[in-house]
Amino acid sequence: MDVLYFAWVRERIGLPREQVETSAATVADLVEELRAREERYAAAFADLSALRVALDQELSEFDASLDGVREVAFFPPMTGG
């Protein structure tokens, strides 16, 4: 699936998007897989309360299922306006 990162999450990980091969059942499982990869991922996902997630461009929750999801995006709370 496509995994996208925005704002300081993108800066910490060092790339805006990537293709991830995963069998993670939920967003939280995917986060655990990513955290285990490298320190920069662990740093980006250190505090989930500081993060939001969107599944196929709809805001979602970390316990949500990834079944059928094509695009996951991680970012900090939004600051528009």
Added chain:
Amino acid sequence: MRISVQEAPFELGAESDAFAAGVAGAGAVVTFTGVVRDADQGGLTAMEIEHYPGMTEKALTAIAEEAMKRWSLADALVIHRHGRLTPGERIMMVATAARHRKDAFEAAEYLMDYLKSRAPFWKKEILAGGGSDWVAAKDADEDALKRW
């Protein structure tokens, strides 16, 4: 209803006039404009606004459609810029038109409250000293949604 996510500046007068001309029967037109202000201690060189292409348009459309449902609106407009902006530049505007002012005012506030916390934009302040900071979301912005 029109949603525009754009890098280019917009002409406030032209946008307001065109919006008002399209809702000739409405008795109230409310517009709000967001402007890049200087950092709290001064010294803001620029504001970089990042967004999530695709999701941004969807989120803004959903927010505006909800406003059209909740209030008796003739029309609504949201323009939001992204990219590098300097202090004094306009970041965004919303406009609402209704038969009566209460609907137009409330819907404009609703649009603003929701797009601050639910539209995928992030702001980074570029400071004159060379540093930069991502603008943190405020609890007050999240709390503002509770009144709706």
